[in-house]
Amino acid sequence: MILIVEDDDAIATGLALNLKLAGHRTAIARDGDDAIAQALATELDLILLDINLPKRNGLEVLAAVRAADNLVPVIVLSARDGEFDKVAA
């Protein structure tokens, strides 16, 4: 199961459909709180994580997931490509 954390409808749907065509199961979280709740409640294989999110941003989500000793692989997907964001992720 892959968790897509993305608040933009079109990007979330596009990712979900492409992953579905590639044979994966997906779930979508629209904000930081929802992402943390789903990440901690579900056995996940991967998280695709946006940074700009309502409620809590992606980096806060990542910190909360790791703080719970959850070592699920995370790929940060973001249009923010500044040096600061890359290093922070």
Add this chain to the structure above:
Amino acid sequence: MRFPPANIQLRRAQLVLMLAILVPTILMTGVGVILLVLGSGITTLISGLLVLTFCTSGITGYILVQIFVTRGAGLARVQNDFTSAVSHELRTPITSITLLLESLRDDRLSASDRAEVLTLLARETKRLETLTDKVLELSRLETRPRHVWPQGIVDVRDLVDEAVGMFDAATLSNPTPIAIDVERDLKAVGDRDTLIRAVGNLLHNAWKYSGPDKQIGIEAHAMGRRVEILVRDNGFGIERDDQPSIYEQFIRGRAINDTGIPGVGLGLAFVRTIVRGNRGKLDFESEPGRTTFRIRLRRVREPTGQAKQIAVAS
């Protein structure tokens, strides 16, 4: 606290500059003062004066360099922030369009998924078009020379009515009455069309960023040589931390981002550009549950009597 590397480099360069110029200059100033105070011969006094003159030039040069370097770095930072914000806002719809087109390949989607993809593609394309139009329009207004802005006489009641009409058309999904209180025979100097957009934009913001019990009012009156137009609402308010940057392009308050209310952060940049272009002033007061934006424009005073010459208050 976030310090981009460029800022750190600038501070280091400024420190090195300060040490390389100021320390020897201060030492030499001391030498010059000693020569003037303790020197007896005319040659020594002239040498002391020359040393002090040289030191003054050094300090003046240092101050000028500091001013130009700081200003240049500030402009570069603004430009960099803008480019970064524009590229982020443009990339989002481009990424979604790419992803959605990819999913249509090989015709493997179910009929319902395909219909959803086509709907999203149409929406994203429209979003990209709207965003591009807005950025180009804002850039056009910002670079419009001051003397090209129309200097017409604008009837403020008519301006407010048109802005409210624009607001009504944009809020058909949740029509909201606006309390209007405009002083009679009030006239301002400016470009009617852009001012309607600015006032309409403030009204739309008041509607967007307030709860279900929306109370929005617009008021206009004369204030000395100015016309004041006030747009009030009982909305969420602008958080103190967000207040300094609300007019910046593509910047939205964090609290507003959290609400999920759509927007890209261009509305107030438009309003500010338009008000500035019309040689007016724009400010606001905000706290939770109460926000007032104020536009001040130049007022036209119409003298009574035979000579109906229009005087423009400057």
